[in-house]
Amino acid sequence: MGNYPAAYQGDQLSVDRGFYDRVAEAPGRELVEEFILPIRSGRAWEVPAGHVCRISTPEGPQVGDLNVWNRHDPRERMWASRTRQLQAAHISTYDRVWSTLPFLRPLFTVTGDSLADYGTDSDGGRVHDLLGTRCDPYVNQMLTDEAFDFHCHSNLTRAVLPYGLTEFDVHDVLNVFQCTGLNDEDRYFMKACPAKEGDYFEFFAEIDLLCALSTCPGGDLSVHMWGPDARDPLEVCRPLGVEVYRLDESALEGWSSPQRAAYSQLHGMKLPRWEDQ
Template identity: 75%
Template sequence: MASPPAAYRAAPGGELEPDRAFYRRLADADGRHETVESFTLPIRSGRAWEVPAGHLCRISTPEGPQVGDLNMWNRHDPRERMWASRTRQLQAAHITTHDRLWSTLPFLRPMATVTADSLADYGTDAEGGRVHDLLGTRCDPYVNRMLTGEDFDFHCHSNLTRAVLPYGLTEFDVHDVLNVFQCTGLNEEDRYFMKASPARAGDSITFFAEIDLLMALSTCPGGDLSVELWGPGAADPLSVCRPLAVEVLRPASALLKGWSPPRPAAYAGLHGIRRPQWGEGGL
């Protein structure tokens, strides 16, 4: 039996149909972009960095499989940030090439578009797992305390909290994440599962910044998630933790011809509230 169609469908040529030829040109020019910044993020740590509009950001696994928890904000207004749940509805619960990460209301615009994904062919495995997860969210010390009775300060929520402090943000700005290189799904009980990341050394995912971004990444303390974190079989996964590498790349200006940053949502934002009618009982 065929499954029902997606609920959120746009008219042809709408925002859900990006100019794939444009993003393919960027991907095809890989190796010719100028490196603006590059760094390696150690295990169980977090870092934030800026990606100007029209630039690319590549996250890779230099030493083997490792999950990373990614947040992003409008660099000039952190009230606009990645909206994981709406992205799941507009794109997919697991993203890949040409999918877009959407921002929160009232902005609702693509913040970044995936231009390349070395795991794009992974698809769905025999257990229903897929890669680059938007189903779940970051691990955090509050849930850990609830499940284990112990405190641990280097969950992804904590790593991201420390990462954004230099930018004037706090724990309240940390939000639901994109779990890069993480393999997840829903089991027969409709419950969330995680399994070992299929990434290998050198795998990567690349984003094109549609607006000026502040991005933050945590190298998950669960490493490649091949070790259970909670429950009867839980153990310390330190031995399967690895670093992640980040590069910010500037494409040649000619490659950006015809592109412009997306505008915020066109809705007027009245929500049924009437505009004042001067002379009708008013001033």
């Protein structure tokens, strides 16, 4: 791979690593929510600002598709493509997930990743993928002529209904624990998840969040879902665990929730002169 400099650079993209290390190591965390997400299902939950959320693999390798919104305004949601540009196509500790325009601020910062040392494998694969998006029943039926209602898009759609959201609010995902890359033809590939029992991905909520997670019906992706070798990967599907922790106020000293983007949103337009109306 080349060493050409990143397009987006600036001090505004740096983080206080000392603060996030303190968050990761903060004693006296209080567990405020905990659940196990069964195979081929989805669930939504809230993570208040200043709390930490951990996603884990309690029974071994399993991919999870994550969506994130501002709890109070779902128009503000995770922006996968801009996060790829500002951070990386595969994220880990100290990386941030950014929100859509006109908000453009960090939604969360990664504070823990048990797979941080995975790096790049011999095939060019890396974990915690923002390159691709969720599997969905539309592409599946196009490729197989079969309807299947438990793809990640469908799981996320069902998950957010209790919060007043719909299929139109489901967006491009962070594929937690998923190992992906681009092959020599510049085409997206997925390979078997390297997570083991007890691995985790943890993040700090910068604002009040609504999160939704799908346990991918592809399981650990060791079985092809499409193509000549495709078969049902049910045997490699496993649950995911979710925990939300409240931190002691002392751990948050010096931190404040980020404000939305400072740009005026005028886009070259002039404000009307009301006295002329």
